[in-house]
Amino acid sequence: MDIPWDDARLFLAIAETGSFSAAAKRLRVGQPTVSRRLAALEYAVGAKLFRRGVEGAALTAAGERLVLPARKMAEWAGEFQRAAESSDSSPKGLVRVTASPFLSFDFLAPFASHVASKHPGLRLEVQSTIQYADLGRGEADLALRTQCTRNADLTCLFTLEVHNAVLVSRALKERLPRRPTLQQLPWVAWAPPYEAVPPNPQLESIIPNFSPAFTSDNYLVLLSAVEAGVGATVCGHISHRFSTRRERNLVELDIDLGPHAKSELHLICAKSALDIPRVRRVSELLVQELERARKR
Structure with missing residues (x-):
C-alpha cells in the first residue's frame, strides 16, 4: 500500500482539529474535497478512521494507530522541505x-x-x-x-x-x-x-x-x-x-x-x-x- 503524504496530511488535519470543516480551513481546500479524499484513504486502508457526530470527527481505533506515524511524517516532511530550500544562494x-x-x-x-x-x-x-x-x-x-x-x-x-x-x-x-x-x-x-x-x-x-x-x-x-x-x-x-x-x-x-x-x-x-x-x-x-x- 502506497499512501501519499498529502493523504496523511489530510488525515492528520482532521485528527488534530476534530472536524472536517476545520481541516478544510487548515489545508485551504473545500470541505467536499476533504470528505472525498478521506473516503478514498479509508477505502485504501480498509477501515473507517473517523466517526462523524454532532461534536465533530472522532478517531476510531484504526485511526488512533495512524496518528503518531502521521505526526512523524509531518515532521520529516518539514525537514525535507527545509533541506531542499537550504540550497538557495541568496x-x-x-x-x-x-x-x-x-x-x-x-x-x-x-x-x-x-x-x-x-x-x-x-x-x-x-x-x-x-x-x-x-x-x-x-x-x-x-x-x-x-x-x-x-x-x-x-x-x-x-x-x-x-x-x-x-x-x-x-x-x-x-x-x-x-x-x-x-x-x-x-x-x-x-x-x-x-x-x-x-x-x-x-x-x-x-x-x-x-x-x-x-x-x-x-x-x-x-x-x-x-x-x-x-x-x-x-x-x-x-x-x-x-x-x-x-x-x-x-x-x-x-x-x-x-x-x-x-x-x-x-x-x-x-x-x-x-x-x-x-x-x-x-x-x-x-x-x-x-x-x-x-x-x-
Missing part, C-alpha cells in the same frame, strides 16, 4: 513569522517595512494567531512566543524581558482616580474561546471576582475599545523604534501588576531552518531589533 523569497495579534500588529507589521528596505527580495508573511504554529512541520519559519521551547529540534535565538503595561486612552485616564487600583479599572479582555489567553488568567489571579467591562474574540476590536475609552488592557510593552502607541493615543498607568509585571519574549526557530538564507537573514534582523529594544 536571501530572497517568503519568510513566515508567527506571533500574537498584539505583536503582529504593533511590531511585525512595521518591521516588515524595515525588511523590505534592507532586502527588496524578501517578503514577510505574518501569521497573527493565538494558536502555536508547529515550526517543526514547517507551518511557520520563525515564532515570537512568551514560552521558550523544550523541543530538541527547535532553538531559541533570543530572549527579551518584557515590561507588562496597563494601557488606557487619555480620555479614560482623566476620568479615573489619581492612583487607581486594579479593582477600580474597567477591563477589556478576551472573550471565549480565548478566555485562557493572557492577560485574562493573570488578571483573574490578582483581581477578586474579575469581570471585564468588555470582551471580544478579535484583537483589533479589543484595541478599538481601549482607544475609545471603554476600559484598560495589559500589553507586553516592547520599546522598539517602530512603536505606534503615541499615534494610537494610548498611555500607560503607573499601577502594580504584582507577579505579572514582567514576562519574557522568545524568538524561536527550527534549527534546520537557519540553513535557509532567507530565514537566517530575517532572524538576524529580528535579533538586531530585539537587542535594540533591550537597550532602550
Whole structure:
C-alpha cells in the first residue's frame, strides 16, 4: 500500500482539529474535497478512521494507530522541505513569522517595512494567531512566543524581558482616580474561546471576582475599545523604534501588576531552518531589533 503524504496530511488535519470543516480551513481546500479524499484513504486502508457526530470527527481505533506515524511524517516532511530550500544562494523569497495579534500588529507589521528596505527580495508573511504554529512541520519559519521551547529540534535565538503595561486612552485616564487600583479599572479582555489567553488568567489571579467591562474574540476590536475609552488592557510593552502607541493615543498607568509585571519574549526557530538564507537573514534582523529594544 502506497499512501501519499498529502493523504496523511489530510488525515492528520482532521485528527488534530476534530472536524472536517476545520481541516478544510487548515489545508485551504473545500470541505467536499476533504470528505472525498478521506473516503478514498479509508477505502485504501480498509477501515473507517473517523466517526462523524454532532461534536465533530472522532478517531476510531484504526485511526488512533495512524496518528503518531502521521505526526512523524509531518515532521520529516518539514525537514525535507527545509533541506531542499537550504540550497538557495541568496536571501530572497517568503519568510513566515508567527506571533500574537498584539505583536503582529504593533511590531511585525512595521518591521516588515524595515525588511523590505534592507532586502527588496524578501517578503514577510505574518501569521497573527493565538494558536502555536508547529515550526517543526514547517507551518511557520520563525515564532515570537512568551514560552521558550523544550523541543530538541527547535532553538531559541533570543530572549527579551518584557515590561507588562496597563494601557488606557487619555480620555479614560482623566476620568479615573489619581492612583487607581486594579479593582477600580474597567477591563477589556478576551472573550471565549480565548478566555485562557493572557492577560485574562493573570488578571483573574490578582483581581477578586474579575469581570471585564468588555470582551471580544478579535484583537483589533479589543484595541478599538481601549482607544475609545471603554476600559484598560495589559500589553507586553516592547520599546522598539517602530512603536505606534503615541499615534494610537494610548498611555500607560503607573499601577502594580504584582507577579505579572514582567514576562519574557522568545524568538524561536527550527534549527534546520537557519540553513535557509532567507530565514537566517530575517532572524538576524529580528535579533538586531530585539537587542535594540533591550537597550532602550
